[in-house]
Amino acid sequence: MPPAQHTTAKNRALASTGWYKICRSLWHALKDLSLLRKYSLLCLFLKRVMSVCTRKGTSDSEIEAACKTETSRKKTPTLELSSATQLPESTNCLACSEDGRYLSLGHSQGLSVWCASSLICVAEWLQDRLEITFTQMTRMAETTYLLGTVDDMGVARVFAYHCEGIHLLCVINIMENINKRSICLTFELSEGGDYGAASIGCNSALWLEVFHFPTEAWLKELKMALSQKQDPNSSGDVDVKWSPATVVIKVKPPKIPAGTALDGPLEVLQMTDLLTHCLALDVDTSNSHQWEELSFNTDAGITKETNESPRRCTHHFLLPCGQFPVDGKAKSQPAGLPVAVCVWWSGSHNLLQYLLKKAPKNKPADVEPMTDVLWPNAKEILCSAVSRCTRYIALGLDDALVCVWDRQSGSPLSVVLVSETDSAFFRMQFVDYWLSAEDSQTFTAAKVHLLVLCKSGAIHTVTTGRGTQTCTMQHTERPKESRDLPTVTASVPFLPSLSLVMQRNGKMFLQDVISKTTVCFLIPPTSHLIATPCNPVYALNTREQTLFIKGDQDPSCSASSKEGSQSQLFIFCFGESEIIKQYIVSLPDSPRQQKTLSCVTLEETCNLYLQQRALFVDERNKAVRQTWKQLQDTAVIVQQRHSRAAAS
The missing domain is CATH 2.40.128 (Lipocalin)
Structure with missing residues (x-):
C-alpha cells in the first residue's frame, strides 16, 4: 500500500472509533489558549486515554468510552492547588485541631506540630527508631492541645503541646513483661481531652479501657514546667512528675457466668438476668458462627486459630442527651463533657452503654462493669456512627438494615431496609455533623441524613426523622472495575x-x-x-x-x-x-459549647417522651395508613403469584 493510502486508512480507522471527532472538539474547546498550551493539553489527554486503551483485549467500544470519559472530565471544573510544602521523611499520619490552628504529623522520627496557616514546624518530639502511625489532636485549653498517638509497635502515648513545646504526659500500655505484651489497636481522645479509649489486645484476648485524664492537674504542671525552663538558675533539664491517668472502666467481650440458668421462662427473669440473657444470645450466635467455620476447616491449626480469634470492638463517646435516668448525674457534669461510652463487639446484635463514672475505691479494678443501657437489634451489627451532638446512634445491620436510635426518647427513630441487591455494609456516617440548637431542645421533627457505604463500592443515602417519611436513595452504583x-x-x-x-x-x-x-x-x-x-x-x-x-x-x-x-x-x-x-x-458552635437538655428523673423523661408523641400524632397516623396500604398491596401481589403458580 502506498504511503498516502496507508495514512488515509489510519485516519479513517481513527475517525471510526470516535477519536478524531473527540480530539477535534477538544482542540476547538481550547481555542482561547496558545498553540503550545493546546498541544501540551492534547498530548496529556491522549496519554491518559492510551494508558487505558493499550490494555490487552480492549475493544473499540471501550476505547471510545475511555475517550468520552476523559472528555467529560475536561468539562468538569478543576480545583487548583493552592500551595504545597515538603513533608518530613516517612510521614504516616496527619491530624488537624478542631479550631484549625495546628496540624499534627506522625513520621518515622516521632511527632511534629505545624502551624496550619503558615505551614511552619513549631515543635517536635523526636526519638530514634520510633515510627508514629496514628495521631489525633484536640484542644484542652486556650493555648494547650492534647495529642494521642500510636506507634508501629502498638504503644499508645498522650502528649501535650504547650508554649511551642511537646511534653510526653503518659504511656497508655507500658510493656512491663515481654511475655505479656499488650498492643494498642485503636486509640481515641474525646473532644477536649477529658477521656481516652484504647482497644488493647494481648495473647488472643481483647478489651477496651477508658481513661480519665487529669486535665486541670496537667495544665498546672505544664505551667510549672514552663517556669522551670525559663528560670535562669535551672540546668535546662526539666523533670516534672505528671499526674497519672486513671482507668474508669475496663470492658471485655461479654461472657456468661458459670451456673447461670437461662432456660427458664422469660417472664420470671429479673432485670440483671434479662441483660445476661440478651448477652448470652450474642455469645451463642458468635459460637454458632465459629462452629460453622469449623465444619469447613479440617486442619487442626486452622481450627484452633478460628476458635480463639478475638472479637473486635467499636466504641463512641456520648454527650449528655436527657435520656432515661442513667444520665441522672448529667446536670452536675460540665457542659460538653462525655457522660457515657457505647460499645459493640463483632458478631453482636446488641449495643451496650456504660456510664463514665469513677469506680469505688474498694472495688477491684478487674471487675466487669455493669451495662447501664442495652440497645437490642434484630440483626448482627456491621458498622455504626454517632451524630455530632451524639443524640442519634446509627447502626448498619446485616441484611441491608439501618437502625437509628434516639437517645433522647430511648426508642428507635427508624428501621430502614436500604437495598436487597447490594453487598454488606462497610461504613456509615452522618452527612450533617451537627443539629441546630432548636432541634436538640425543642420538639421539632429534626431530619437525620446518613451516608451508607457498601463493600461493593455502592453508596446510599438515608433521610429519616420522627414524624417524617423515610427516604432512601442510591448515591453511586457499584463500580465496574476494582480500581x-x-x-x-x-x-x-x-x-x-x-x-x-x-x-x-x-x-x-x-x-x-x-x-x-x-x-x-x-x-x-x-x-x-x-x-x-x-x-x-x-x-x-x-x-x-x-x-x-x-x-x-x-x-x-x-x-x-x-x-x-x-x-x-x-x-x-x-x-x-x-x-x-x-x-x-x-x-x-462545638457541641461542647452548646447547651443540652437533660432529664434527671423518670417523670421528666416520660413527660418529654409523651410531649413528643402528642406533637406527631397526625404524622404517625399517616405513616400507619401508608404501612397498611403497603401490606395490602404486598398481600395482593403474593396471592397473584400463588395463583399463577397453582395454575401452571
Whole structure:
C-alpha cells in the first residue's frame, strides 16, 4: 500500500472509533489558549486515554468510552492547588485541631506540630527508631492541645503541646513483661481531652479501657514546667512528675457466668438476668458462627486459630442527651463533657452503654462493669456512627438494615431496609455533623441524613426523622472495575450537600449527594500522585475550609533531586474557589459549647417522651395508613403469584 493510502486508512480507522471527532472538539474547546498550551493539553489527554486503551483485549467500544470519559472530565471544573510544602521523611499520619490552628504529623522520627496557616514546624518530639502511625489532636485549653498517638509497635502515648513545646504526659500500655505484651489497636481522645479509649489486645484476648485524664492537674504542671525552663538558675533539664491517668472502666467481650440458668421462662427473669440473657444470645450466635467455620476447616491449626480469634470492638463517646435516668448525674457534669461510652463487639446484635463514672475505691479494678443501657437489634451489627451532638446512634445491620436510635426518647427513630441487591455494609456516617440548637431542645421533627457505604463500592443515602417519611436513595452504583472503588467517602462539615471522594486509582473529587453530579476534580501537580490512594493520608481543616493531603513523586516522571522526590503536603483551599463558594455554610458552635437538655428523673423523661408523641400524632397516623396500604398491596401481589403458580 502506498504511503498516502496507508495514512488515509489510519485516519479513517481513527475517525471510526470516535477519536478524531473527540480530539477535534477538544482542540476547538481550547481555542482561547496558545498553540503550545493546546498541544501540551492534547498530548496529556491522549496519554491518559492510551494508558487505558493499550490494555490487552480492549475493544473499540471501550476505547471510545475511555475517550468520552476523559472528555467529560475536561468539562468538569478543576480545583487548583493552592500551595504545597515538603513533608518530613516517612510521614504516616496527619491530624488537624478542631479550631484549625495546628496540624499534627506522625513520621518515622516521632511527632511534629505545624502551624496550619503558615505551614511552619513549631515543635517536635523526636526519638530514634520510633515510627508514629496514628495521631489525633484536640484542644484542652486556650493555648494547650492534647495529642494521642500510636506507634508501629502498638504503644499508645498522650502528649501535650504547650508554649511551642511537646511534653510526653503518659504511656497508655507500658510493656512491663515481654511475655505479656499488650498492643494498642485503636486509640481515641474525646473532644477536649477529658477521656481516652484504647482497644488493647494481648495473647488472643481483647478489651477496651477508658481513661480519665487529669486535665486541670496537667495544665498546672505544664505551667510549672514552663517556669522551670525559663528560670535562669535551672540546668535546662526539666523533670516534672505528671499526674497519672486513671482507668474508669475496663470492658471485655461479654461472657456468661458459670451456673447461670437461662432456660427458664422469660417472664420470671429479673432485670440483671434479662441483660445476661440478651448477652448470652450474642455469645451463642458468635459460637454458632465459629462452629460453622469449623465444619469447613479440617486442619487442626486452622481450627484452633478460628476458635480463639478475638472479637473486635467499636466504641463512641456520648454527650449528655436527657435520656432515661442513667444520665441522672448529667446536670452536675460540665457542659460538653462525655457522660457515657457505647460499645459493640463483632458478631453482636446488641449495643451496650456504660456510664463514665469513677469506680469505688474498694472495688477491684478487674471487675466487669455493669451495662447501664442495652440497645437490642434484630440483626448482627456491621458498622455504626454517632451524630455530632451524639443524640442519634446509627447502626448498619446485616441484611441491608439501618437502625437509628434516639437517645433522647430511648426508642428507635427508624428501621430502614436500604437495598436487597447490594453487598454488606462497610461504613456509615452522618452527612450533617451537627443539629441546630432548636432541634436538640425543642420538639421539632429534626431530619437525620446518613451516608451508607457498601463493600461493593455502592453508596446510599438515608433521610429519616420522627414524624417524617423515610427516604432512601442510591448515591453511586457499584463500580465496574476494582480500581474505581472509593477508598474515602467523607462528608465535609462546611459543605453539607457535598462529599469528598477518593478512589483507588488516585482520582479525587467533590460530589453532590443530591444531584449525583461531580462538582469539581482535585488534581495534584503532574509530577506527583496522591500517596497510598488505598489509605490516603489527609486532614480536613473545617475552620479554614482547607484540605491537606500527602502526595508522592510520580515514578513515571523524570528523576529529580532528592529533595524534589520527597513527599509533599498539598493544600486545597475550598473557600477561595468560586465553584464551591455557593455550597459553603457557616459552622455552629462545638457541641461542647452548646447547651443540652437533660432529664434527671423518670417523670421528666416520660413527660418529654409523651410531649413528643402528642406533637406527631397526625404524622404517625399517616405513616400507619401508608404501612397498611403497603401490606395490602404486598398481600395482593403474593396471592397473584400463588395463583399463577397453582395454575401452571
